[in-house]
Amino acid sequence: MQKKPVALLLAFLSILHCNASAAQDNWLEGEWTAESTLQLRHFPHDPLPQNNLQHNNSASVAMELEYYAAWDDYNKSLTFTPFVRLDQHDDERSHADLREFSYQQVFTRWELRVGISKVFWGVTESQHLVDVINQTDQVENIDGEDKFGQPMIKASMERDWGILDLFILPGFRERSFQGIEGRPRPLLVVDTDQTSYESSAKQRHIDYALRWFNYLGDIEIGLSYFNGTSREPLLIPDSNNNSAVLIPYYPQMQQAGLDAQLTTAEWLWKLELIARDWQAMDNNAQLIDQRFVALTGGFEYTFVGIAQSAADLGLVAEYLYDDRDEEATSFFQNDVLLGLRLAMNDTKSSEALLGVIHDLDNQEFMLSLEASRRFAHHWTASLEVRSFNRVDNNSPLAAIARDDFIQLDITRYF
Amino acid sequence: MNRLTQLKYSILSLLLVTVCSPLYAQTDAEARGLEIAKEADKRDTGFVDFTASMKMELKNQQGQSSIREVRAQTLEVIGDGDKSLTIFDSPPDIRGTASLTFSHALQPDEQWLYLPALKRVKRISSKNKSGPFMGSEFAYEDISSQEVEKYTYKYLRDETLDGIDCFVVERYPAYEHSGYTRQVVWVNKQEYRPEKIDFYDRKNTLLKTLNYSGYQQYLNKFWRPDVMHMVNHQTGKSTTLSWSDYQFKTGLTERDFSRNSLKRAR
Numbered sequence: 001m002q003k004k005p006v007a008l009l010l011a012f013l014s015i016l017h018c019n020a021s022a023a024q025d026n027w028l029e030g031e032w033t034a035e036s037t038l039q040l041r042h043f044p045h046d047p048l049p050q051n052n053l054q055h056n057n058s059a060s061v062a063m064e065l066e067y068y069a070a071w072d073d074y075n076k077s078l079t080f081t082p083f084v085r086l087d088q089h090d091d092e093r094s095h096a097d098l099r100e101f102s103y104q105q106v107f108t109r110w111e112l113r114v115g116i117s118k119v120f121w122g123v124t125e126s127q128h129l130v131d132v133i134n135q136t137d138q139v140e141n142i143d144g145e146d147k148f149g150q151p152m153i154k155a156s157m158e159r160d161w162g163i164l165d166l167f168i169l170p171g172f173r174e175r176s177f178q179g180i181e182g183r184p185r186p187l188l189v190v191d192t193d194q195t196s197y198e199s200s201a202k203q204r205h206i207d208y209a210l211r212w213f214n215y216l217g218d219i220e221i222g223l224s225y226f227n228g229t230s231r232e233p234l235l236i237p238d239s240n241n242n243s244a245v246l247i248p249y250y251p252q253m254q255q256a257g258l259d260a261q262l263t264t265a266e267w268l269w270k271l272e273l274i275a276r277d278w279q280a281m282d283n284n285a286q287l288i289d290q291r292f293v294a295l296t297g298g299f300e301y302t303f304v305g306i307a308q309s310a311a312d313l314g315l316v317a318e319y320l321y322d323d324r325d326e327e328a329t330s331f332f333q334n335d336v337l338l339g340l341r342l343a344m345n346d347t348k349s350s351e352a353l354l355g356v357i358h359d360l361d362n363q364e365f366m367l368s369l370e371a372s373r374r375f376a377h378h379w380t381a382s383l384e385v386r387s388f389n390r391v392d393n394n395s396p397l398a399a400i401a402r403d404d405f406i407q408l409d410i411t412r413y414f
Numbered sequence: 415m416n417r418l419t420q421l422k423y424s425i426l427s428l429l430l431v432t433v434c435s436p437l438y439a440q441t442d443a444e445a446r447g448l449e450i451a452k453e454a455d456k457r458d459t460g461f462v463d464f465t466a467s468m469k470m471e472l473k474n475q476q477g478q479s480s481i482r483e484v485r486a487q488t489l490e491v492i493g494d495g496d497k498s499l500t501i502f503d504s505p506p507d508i509r510g511t512a513s514l515t516f517s518h519a520l521q522p523d524e525q526w527l528y529l530p531a532l533k534r535v536k537r538i539s540s541k542n543k544s545g546p547f548m549g550s551e552f553a554y555e556d557i558s559s560q561e562v563e564k565y566t567y568k569y570l571r572d573e574t575l576d577g578i579d580c581f582v583v584e585r586y587p588a589y590e591h592s593g594y595t596r597q598v599v600w601v602n603k604q605e606y607r608p609e610k611i612d613f614y615d616r617k618n619t620l621l622k623t624l625n626y627s628g629y630q631q632y633l634n635k636f637w638r639p640d641v642m643h644m645v646n647h648q649t650g651k652s653t654t655l656s657w658s659d660y661q662f663k664t665g666l667t668e669r670d671f672s673r674n675s676l677k678r679a680r
Contacts, residue, residue: 033509070680077680104678111674120534145532158674213673220537265522265541265591302539305593310546347472347480347549349508377480380507413506 030069030078034414037062043183045402054183060087064099075106079117081149085140092179092192093139098149110157116149119167121211121224123261123270124296126318126337126357127330130224130257130272133209135173135231142184142386142400143368148173162214172203172229175248184403190235191245197229198251198279205229205252218264224257230278232329236285251287253278268300270318280327294322294330298337314341316355331396334360348373363390364397382409447567447583454606455562461636463489463666467659472550475650481505482548488559489666495519496559497671501679502548512679514671515540519563520588528676535673544593551622551644551653553593556613564588570598575610579603594621605629607637615648622646632662 039060047054062085070077081100087093102115119133133150140146151171157164177190199205207228214221233248255276262269273295280290298318306313316339320332339355352371359365367389372382384407391401470482483504489497495517502511510530517523525540543555565585573582580600587594595618600610608626615621628640642655669675 033506035506068680074678074680077678106678111678118533120532156674158669158672163673215537261537263524263537263539266539268537268539300539302541304541304545304591312545345546345549347474349549374505374507377505411507413509 030067032065032067034063034065035411036064036414037409037411039410040408041183042406043402044404044406047183048187048402050187053181055089055181058088058090058183060085060093062086066100077104078102079104087182090139090179090182092177093182095137095139095176097137099147100149102152109159110155113152113154113156116151117154118147118149119152119154119165121222121257122259122272123220124259124272124298124318125270125300125316125339126298126320126355127296127332128272129274129294129296130222130259132224132226132231132255132257133167133169135175137176139176139178139182141384148176162212165211165213167207167209167211169207169209169228170204172205172207172250174203174250175231175233177248184400184405186235186246187399188237188244188246191238191240191247194238194240194245194247195233196247196249198249199229203229218262220261220263222257222259224255224259226253226255226257228252234279234281234287234329236281249287251279266302266304270299271295271297273297280324280329290324292322292324292328294320294324294328296320300341310345312343312345314343315339316341320357331366332357332359336360348375359395362392362395364392364395365389366397378413380409380411380413382411383407384409441568443569444567446569447585448562450569450581450583450601450606451562451565451567451585454601454608455560457606458560458636459490459492461490461633462663463487464632464636464660464662465664465666466638466657466661469656469658470548470550470552471654471656473652473654480549482550484548487666487670489668489671491516495523495561497668498559499671499676499679510680512676514673514676515558516671517559517561519561522591523558526673526676528679533677535676541591543589543591550655551646551651552642552655555587555589555592555594556624556644557655565597572603573600575600578609580609605637607639620647630660632660636662 039062041058043056046056064081064083067080068077079100079102081098082096083099084096085094098116100117102113102117104111104113121131122128128144134147135150136144137146137148150169150173153168155166174192174195177192178185180189197203205228207226209224209226211222211224229250230253233250235246236249238245238247253276255274258273260271275291275293277291279287282288296318298316300314300316302312302314304312316337318337320335320337322328322330322333325333335357337355337357339353342352344350350373352369355368357366367387369385370382372380374380387404388397388401391397465487467485471479472482473479481504485501485503487499491497498515500513502508512528514526515523523540525538527536527538529536543558544553547554547557565587568584570582570584573580581603583599583601585597585599593616594613595616596614598612599608602609607629610626611624612620613622623645625643626639629637630640631637638657638660640657643652645652
C-alpha cells in the first residue's frame with residue numbers, strides 16, 4: 001500500500017466532509033455495516049514431501065467493514081471498505097486491504113469516482129478474461145473472484161449511444177501468493193520480495209483504460225481497451241538463499257476485449273474475447289514479445305419451477321480457448337465447463353453451483369461445488385469443494401494436484 | 415424482428431383472426447370486465463413516479479417468520495410496463511443488492527441485477543414471472559406493474575365484501591409463462607381499486623388469496639394499500655407486505671433507471 005496517495009486522498013476527503021457538514025440539511029448520516037467470517041479448510045491429501053510445511057487443516061477469520069455516506073441528494077458519496085484476514089498458518093494469507101476508499105460525484109451528464117475502488121467487466125462464469133482493472137487477491141481463493149482495491153480516477157458518461165468509462169489508474173497492486181505453509185500453491189514459493197517489472201516506473205506506472213458498453217434490446221456489448229502493467233505476472237524460476245523460488249515479473253500489456261450477451265426467455269448466450277500484446281517467456285526462460293487471443297463462450301439455460309416446485313435449475317456450458325496452446329499461462333487453453341446451478345428460491349436462499357472444467361487435450365478435470373444458505377437472519381453458511389483429477393505430471397495443474405479441499409464459511413452480518 | 419418473420423406473423427395472425435373470430439367475439443361480460451380494468455387503470459394513470467419502502471414478513475405453517483426489507487422506486491411509462499429499481503436492505507447477506515426492471519405487458523421483462531460484492535451487473539433472464547419474490551408467497555408477476563394488456567377479463571357479478579360494494583371480475587393472464595390460469599378480483603366500485611384477489615394455479619385450483627388493507631390516498635388521486643396479505647392455501651404459508659414512506663412525483667427521470675444508477679443504488 002502506497003502511503004502518499006492514501007494520505008492525499010484522506011486530506012481530500014476530509015475537506016469534502018467539512019463542506020458537506022456545512023450543508024447540514026443535505027447531509028445524510030453515514031452508515032457502518034460489517035461482516036465477519038470464520039473459515040475452515042480441510043485438505044484430504046497430504047502435501048508433497050518437499051512441501052512438508054503445509055498443513056491438512058487450517059482455520060482463518062476475515063472481517064470486512066463498510067462505511068458509506070451520501071449527501072446532496074445522493075449525488076455525492078463516500079465509501080470506505082477495509083478488509084482483513086488472519087490465517088492460522090499462512091503468513092501471506094494473513095493480510096489486509098482497502099477494498100474501497102473512494103469518493104463519487106454524480107453530475108448531470110456524467111459521474112466521477114476518485115480513490116480506491118473495484119470494477120467488474122464481463123459476462124462469463126468460468127473465467128473473466130476481459131476483467132483486467134483490479135488485481136486478483138489470490139490468497140483468498142484460487143477462483144480469481146476476489147480482488148484488491150485499485151487506485152483510480154474513473155469518469156463515466158451514460159448517453160443514448162451507451163456508457164463510456166474512462167480510467168486513469170495510478171499505482172499498481174501486486175498479486176498475492178500463498179506463503180510456504182499455504183495451500184494450494186505452486187510447487188515453489190513465489191517470492192514477492194523480488195518482484196520485477198518491465199516498466200522502469202515499476203508499480204508507479206500510470207495505466208489507462210476505457211470501456212464502451214451498450215445494449216440494444218436483448219443484446220449487450222462491451223468493448224474495452226487497457227494499456228499498462230499486466231495484472232497477471234510471469235513466474236520466473238530463480239533462487240533466494242539457495243532455495244528455488246518463483247519471482248513475479250509484471251510486463252506491460254495492451255489488451256483489447258469484447259464481451260457480449262444475448263438474453264432470451266430461457267437462454268443467456270455469452271462471449272468474451274481478448275487479444276493481448278505482452279511479453280512471454282520462451283523455452284530458454286528468455287522474455288519475448290507475444291500476441292495471443294483467448295476466448296470464453298457458451299450459454300446458460302434455465303429450467304424454471306422444476307418438478308412443480310419454486311426451484312430453478314440452470315445448465316451452464318462454456319468453452320475456454322487460448323491460442324497459446326501449451327504455452328498458455330492460464331490453465332484453460334482448450335477446455336469445457338459444464339455446470340448445474342440450482343436456486344431453491346426458498347426463504348433461506350439455498351443455492352448450489354456444481355461445475356466441471358474438462359481439458360479436451362488430456363484427461364484432466366477440475367470439479368467444484370459451491371453451496372450456500374442463510375440459516376438465521378444474520379447468518380449464512382457456505383460450502384465449497386474443489387478437486388483436481390487425473391492431472392498429468394507435465395501439466396501446469398500438477399503443482400496443485402494434491403490440493404483438493406473442502407471449505408466451510410460461516411458468516412455473521414452486522 | 416426481420417421482415418420475413420414479421421410477414422410470417424402477420425399471415426399467422428390473419429389466419430388466427432379469420433379462423434377464431436367467432437370465439438373472440440366479445441360478450442357483454444367481457445366488455446364490462448375490460449371496461450372496469452380500463453377505468454381502474456385510468457384512475458391510476460399520471461402518478462409519474464413514486465418511491466416507497468416495503469417490509470415483508472414471511473410465515474411458514476409452524477408460525478416461524480422471517481423478515482425482508484426493500485426500497486423501491488418506480489417510474490411510470492405510459493403505454494408500456496413501468497420501470498422500477500429495487501434496493502434490498504434485509505436480510506443483511508443480500509444488503510446492497512439491487513435490481514432494475516423494465517416491465518412489459520406481454521413480452522418478458524428486461525431485468526438486471528447488481529451484486530455489490532463483485533460489483534457485477536448481470537442481465538438476467540426474466541421469463542420466470544411466476545417465481546417467488548425473495549422466497550415469499552408473492553410471485554414477481556403479483557407485484558410488478560399492472561397493465562390492462564396483461565389480462566383478458568370477464569365481469570362476474572356485484573358483491574359486497576366486508577361492507578364494500580365490489581365488482582367481481584375474473585381475469586386471464588395473457589402472458590404465456592404466467593403461473594396462473596385465472597384470477598378473481600374484487601374491485602372497489604367507488605374507487606376502482608382491488609380489495610381482494612383469488613389466484614388459481616395452472617391446474618385451476620385455488621392457490622392463494624391476497625387481501626388489501628389500510629388504503630391511503632396520495633395526491634388526492636392515487637390509492638395505495640399499507641398492507642397486502644397473501645395466504646397460500648396449498649402450503650399454509652403466508653406473507654404480509656407492509657408499505658411505508660410513499661412519495662409521489664419525486665422528480666425521478668429515465669436517468670435514475672439506468673445501468674449506472676443501478677450500480678450506485680444504495
